[in-house]
Amino acid sequence: MAAATDRLIFIAGLALGLVVALPLAAGICGTILPALGWFPALGARDVSAVPLQMFLATPGVAGAIMLSLGTGLVATFLSFIASFILVVTLSSFAPMHRLRSIMGPLIAVPHSTIAIGILFLLAPSGWLIRLVSPELTGFVRPPATGLLPDLEQHGLIIALLAKEIPFLCLVSLAALSTQPARQITAIGRSLGYSKDAAMWLLVMPDIYRLIRLPLAAVLVFSVSVVDMSLVLGPGLPPPLAVMVVHGFEDPDLLARLPASAGALLQGGLAVLALAIWRAGEVLISAILTGWRRRGHRTRLPGMARHILSGFAVLPMLAGLLGLIAALLWSFTTSWFFPDALPGSISLAGWARATGLLSALGSSFLAGGAATILATGLCLLVLQSGIAARLGPTLHWMICIPLLLPQISIVTGLQMMLLWTRLDGSWLAMIWIHLLFILPYTWLIMAPAHAGLDHRYDRVAATIGMRRWRRFRVITLPLLAPALITVLFLGMSVSVALYLPSLFAGGGRIATITTEAVALAAGGSRQAAGMAAMLQLVIPLVTFICLQGWFRWRFEKFAGMRGGSLH
């Protein structure tokens, strides 16, 4: 028995090493060494700060750094505040419960799709201005500056909010369900606090502690976002991560050294953003603690709560409207300013969409394979018991891809793939998707596995059921609700991956997301609209299949009904 366990642990460790440690180590080395000037294949052997100095001499680099940092911090702070406002409102205001049903699907929408929608909605010639022109605005032509003075940055922040508010909201609600919130607010109210004040001062600080990892992931992503910036227009200077991507596209190979330094710098910038966030945490926590100690029984007027909730919902509304705009564009070719709606509906675009369909197939293949492997790996790790032995180290290692900017890993990985001739291969594509899906899989599977009632397993063992059979007949069905969530989330995360697909695909394998970003940056609105709609097909089809299977499989089990996807 012990030998079997050890063998399982060894297999799990080896798999983790191959899937996680190997690409991470290679990716990080492949970034750091060239950044220090060490790339003998190109004749560069002098370890020095020259590549970094060269990168810092790129025109506009200071502006790019400030832009990335500002965008990331503002977007993360606003999505955090908005999600907490919504959680507090949701916990007490019944009609808001409907919001939950739109937030679930919204977190499955890829970042780039949201960005395409926001572009179609908020550009000077976008849908919003079309809807009110020329009647209200008098515009017969789009204004020189639209609703947003700076579409690149402000549009980016709104797009990030539309994506991250529902994510943080659902994460917070999940955390809330583990807390005795009702009892705590009851105590707070008996002490004379309003219900909201009791939530804000007594419950939410605990929730905050539970969602720090997702928050950090949101912050790191926002500081280093590439796909959304590409869609919302090549502003000057571009965000730092976009500048780095451009560096890697330079025909001059030696330009990769300073570009690697840029990727390293992007990693540093993420750390800086986290440090600033931490400083803000300390500050706000001190203020809040003082507030609580003084015992103010502040009452927010009910109106204020509704107005704030309204503002918190706005970005999501913009995201949804944008998706509708993209849907309309996918069915039209002639839709000239200032018409509020397209004059005619045409399927001509869809008839030519064969190229997009093959990209959709690639996305399904890469996402499906990577998701199944990630889920399998998670189960292996959890069943082997290695998690218990290793504790937090394992957890942090799996979560690294969430806490490092993607660009800092994938550029280094690409150098390794190029050398091993794996670039542009399906192996590389699935591998890199697996690396970025695994953290999400892990964050859901680990608590679900920990919550299993092991007595079922023991009872089965006493009646002589073999280990593998027990796993198949007892553990898997008990994990089914978590499993379908993981499979759905894995597919959603995979279809959204832009940079990893771009670098691993090596141009040979195009996913629907690399296509959508390329078409949105330069291409007809119709084509970009179609690509955006096809991006939604993957989460949608996955959802329907999983939901259907779950209903069919567990129809007769009363206890499982609550566990389906919502």
Added chain:
Amino acid sequence: MPCRFHPFSFAILASTCMSLCVALVMLVTPAPSTASEHSTASEHSVASGHDFSSVINAATGQTVYFNAWGGDDKINAYIEWASAEVSERFDITLVHVKLGDTGAAVSRILAEKAAGRDTNGSVDLLWVNGANFAALKQHSLLQPAPWVEDLPNWQFTDAAALPALKLDFAEPTGGLESPWGRAQLVFSHDTAITPLPPKNAMTLASYIKEHPGRFTYPLPPDFIGLSFLKQLILELSIDPSPLYAPVSQADFDAVTAPLWIWLEDVTPYLWRGGKSYPANYPALRQLLADAEIDIAMAFNPADASAAIARGELQPTVRTYIHDGGTLANVHFLAIPFNASAADAAKVVANFLLSPAAQIRKADPRIWGDPTVLARHRLDPADKAALDALPRGVATLGEADLTRTLAEPHPSWMPAIEAEWKRRYGSGN
């Protein structure tokens, strides 16, 4: 519990060490010695059909990774058609690798050479011209032997009448890239909004200042964006002759000064104040369709007509060129030195040069890219088919398109790009 070596730690340690080794080896591998420069193109007679049939036989079943800029739907659709044709005719799988910037493919081939990957490269056929071709040629990244004049369909071209077939931006092609199409910079405007567009660089400057926010150009290093800058410099220079010699032989600052003065003058009045630029010409065309800007540009004289036919541009859009003429060039197909399927790539290049493929390409309803074939060398039937093609409502006549400017020496392109980035790359 006895202290034992943890199997997990071992696995992690082993794989980390392994990956470190891999990374180190990758970085340490020395660059292979540069292969000897290939010989310049020798005179080739038209190869007999028999020679090429052996190429066709060898090509059967091969997969060609065709790296071509993929930013325009109708070009992508044309390549899809070609892919279906070569699959049926020659059993060749043609995969369009859509590039955002051709420079990325050059960089990839260079990286493969640096990594010693002399065979089985990832690019089989590359759509290229100008500075990128010059870079490929300079680094010996192309097929070592000239192959273009061995293509059976080369017979339909007339390089004496169209010297640009053998001279790519003043760089001799050396038989290393097969002509695919012709291009000329044309501007488009909506006659309903801008009845009288400015037709030279000086009046364009005043127009931009009188109509703030209504003009822009694609963000360099986009090909059209850089071409627009070259167009300006050719128009603004009193003596453009230094532009036709390598940039290293000229006083760059003095020659390009008129361009920077012009840009300094108009940039604050550009679309979004010159703080943002569209990514490429289809994005520019979309802005024209949205009436966000007044003037768009393309390297394809039929682009506007095709967009009108598809309903993407207003029917009132027309094209024009500058009075002193506009840049014109030929674009090509090249095969890298390490192509995995060089034979099939040649078959594809030959197919794309065939009258059937060229006539389809010239159809403004399909793509509208002018043919590189010489009318007088075509069969009467093909000639009639070519002449019967509609020109498109917004396309200029042949006579209007005779005012052309030759492309400057390719070395000017990266130099202008670097200086543009230095001045405007930060958006200030």
